[in-house]
Amino acid sequence: MYLIAAFIFGDAGALDAHMAVGRVTVGCELAVLLIAVIGWWGDWGESRGAVALLVIGGLQASLAKDVGNSAHVHALHGFLALVVAALAWSIAARRRGEIFPPRRVAPG
Numbered sequence: 001m002y003l004i005a006a007f008i009f010g011d012a013g014a015l016d017a018h019m020a021v022g023r024v025t026v027g028c029e030l031a032v033l034l035i036a037v038i039g040w041w042g043d044w045g046e047s048r049g050a051v052a053l054l055v056i057g058g059l060q061a062s063l064a065k066d067v068g069n070s071a072h073v074h075a076l077h078g079f080l081a082l083v084v085a086a087l088a089w090s091i092a093a094r095r096r097g098e099i100f101p102p103r104r105v106a107p108g
Contacts, residue, residue, distance in 0.1 A: 049091045
């Protein structure tokens with residue numbers, strides 16, 4: 001959001017940086033899906049969040065391109081960026097216990 005705001009307020013180079021971050025983000029979404037499928041092989045219900053992340057992220061990225069002249073359609077690009085961030089946070093928060101198991105306090 002910061003990079004596109006910088007572009008809007010006059011920094012011409014910020015658009016290139018915004019686009020580069022967007023490409024990296026889509027690559028990360030794909031990596032999350034691949035890791036989820038490998039990690040939960042056969043338990044496809046566990047991979048649904050990763051699939052949703054890639055689908056919504058792909059839709060969000062596609063709305064950045066010239067899809068007609070409607071400002072409302074282009075505004076969905078920014079809104080879906082927030083949805084992607086919230087979904088990624090949700091996936092990480094739900095799986096935190098698998099990555100960082102709770103610590104046990106030693107008695108005494």
